[in-house]
Amino acid sequence: MAPFRPYRRYHPGTQPxxxxxxxxxxxxxxxxxxxxxxxxxxxxxxxxxxxxxxxxVKASDLTKQHSAEPIGERIIVSGRVIDEDGxxxxxxxxxxxxxxxxxxxxxxxxxxxxxxxxxxxxxxHTVTDAEGRYRFVTIxxxxxxxxxxxxxxxxxxxxxSVFGPAFATRLISQMYFPGDPLMVNDPIFNCTADESAxxxxxxxxxxxxxxxxxxxxxxxxxxxxGRDATPFEQDHGAHR
Amino acid sequence: MTPxxxxxxxxxxxxxxPFFKIGLAWLYREDLADxxxxxxxxxxxxxxxxxDGNTVPDAVLELWQANSQGxxxxxxxxxxxxxxxxxxxxxxxxxDDQGRFRFTxxxxxxxxxxxxxxxxxxxxxxxxxxxxxxxxxxRGLLRRLVTRIYFPDDAANAADFALLKVAPARRSTLIAKRxxxxxxxxxxxxxxxxxxxxxxxxx
Numbered sequence: 242m243a244p245f246r247p248y249r250r251y252h253p254g255t256q257p258x259x260x261x262x263x264x265x266x267x268x269x270x271x272x273x274x275x276x277x278x279x280x281x282x283x284x285x286x287x288x289x290x291x292x293x294x295x296x297x298v299k300a301s302d303l304t305k306q307h308s309a310e311p312i313g314e315r316i317i318v319s320g321r322v323i324d325e326d327g328x329x330x331x332x333x334x335x336x337x338x339x340x341x342x343x344x345x346x347x348x349x350x351x352x353x354x355x356x357x358x359x360x361x362x363x364x365x366h367t368v369t370d371a372e373g374r375y376r377f378v379t380i381x382x383x384x385x386x387x388x389x390x391x392x393x394x395x396x397x398x399x400x401x402s403v404f405g406p407a408f409a410t411r412l413i414s415q416m417y418f419p420g421d422p423l424m425v426n427d428p429i430f431n432c433t434a435d436e437s438a439x440x441x442x443x444x445x446x447x448x449x450x451x452x453x454x455x456x457x458x459x460x461x462x463x464x465x466x467g468r469d470a471t472p473f474e475q476d477h478g479a480h481r
Numbered sequence: 482m483t484p485x486x487x488x489x490x491x492x493x494x495x496x497x498x499p500f501f502k503i504g505l506a507w508l509y510r511e512d513l514a515d516x517x518x519x520x521x522x523x524x525x526x527x528x529x530x531x532x533d534g535n536t537v538p539d540a541v542l543e544l545w546q547a548n549s550q551g552x553x554x555x556x557x558x559x560x561x562x563x564x565x566x567x568x569x570x571x572x573x574x575x576x577d578d579q580g581r582f583r584f585t586x587x588x589x590x591x592x593x594x595x596x597x598x599x600x601x602x603x604x605x606x607x608x609x610x611x612x613x614x615x616x617x618x619x620r621g622l623l624r625r626l627v628t629r630i631y632f633p634d635d636a637a638n639a640a641d642f643a644l645l646k647v648a649p650a651r652r653s654t655l656i657a658k659r660x661x662x663x664x665x666x667x668x669x670x671x672x673x674x675x676x677x678x679x680x681x682x683x684x
């Protein structure tokens with residue numbers, strides 16, 4: 242069998258530390274022991290493959306899932322899923338979820354005193370095309386308050402879940418909107434040390450994908466780990 | 482190289498938050514193997530705990546495993562072993578109000594370990610012990626945690642590539658416990674932080 246080709250490790254500083262005390266919930270849930278370094282094996286360089294049976298046009302248009310249109314500013318969120326070497330990642334599953342335009346999630350434990358919208362669930366999924374492209378139609382989510390600290394508000398965001406080609410490339414993140422004044426005080430947005438890594442979570446307003454008389458366009462590209470050229474990284478033997 | 486050198490960098494993780502069910506429940510898969518899939522049928526249950534020993538009712542686990550022959554349903558697994566139709570090897574489960582999770586599957590077979598390179602004495606076996614790869618996400622976790630579930634009394638555990646990287650005193654956190662009454666049932670608990678904290682891997 243051919244040697245395993247590992248995926249590249251994250252560049253230092255570009256991912257959040259597990260413990261970020263300003264995000265209070267991380268204090269009780271982030272592990273205290275260091276992670277154990279594991280060179281990639283066949284278990285990590287393989288991953289779930291989802292077929293075209295998951296392609297469902299209705300699932301990528303969150304404004305068409307009920308009998309009437311949801312309230313809010315209609316938007317188109319599109320982009321490409323690529324790897325760190327710029328290669329498109331076709332046929333990969335992209336899932337999103339979000340609050341409605343009033344900042345309320347259609348979830349039993351969301352107690353925010355803002356109206357639910359009977360025409361908006363806030364759930365979508367799609368599969369990237371041959372060029373790695375995806376596209377969702379939705380409404381712009383509202384900001385909402387939370388209990389993290391006094392007068393805490395989450396910046397408006399859409400949750401993204403992407404699989405990529407392997408168990409090692411799994412990514413769950415959040416997309417933000419340009420110019421949102423709440424980002425500067427949002428401990429979740431700010432949990433990553435590297436400023437440019439944080440800023441890559443902010444979508445770009447895009448006139449090209451804006452549909453005249455219909456919906457504003459936002460571009461959000463997602464980058465997954467690239468691949469090392471060497472077949473197998475040096476292993477340093479027994480446990481540390 | 483600085484982060485601003487123009488090189489593409491992997492997108493940063495963000496927490497799943499408390500409301501992930503809205504977006505992820507459509508793909509919950511707690512029974513990984515339908516009736517036609519070959520292998521030893523097993524059930525694994527457990528709880529997720531936080532630093533205070535409280536159960537975590539808002540965790541989501543994703544599972545990735547080989548079939549009973551030790552082959553992953555993925556194009557890069559080039560082993561000359563059969564693929565099981567109807568077995569993708571993927572599962573996704575959430576904890577309930579009591580922080581409990583449950584899934585059924587077949588016991589995975591052994592998959593290859595990396596080839597031994599360099600000095601003698603790095604004595605892992607050419608095959609990894611049967612294991613299920615696990616990603617854990619919860620509110621409060623800014624990125625996923627990765628761990629593995631192994632099986633008790635499996636002779637291959639002693640020379641497993643990944644277990645040998647773990648301090649001996651902590652290896653038991655990765656090994657499920659077999660039910661005394663029902664040999665096909667296992668318990669495996671996941672402790673995010675605190676005493677008996679589960680081993681998590683940097684992959």
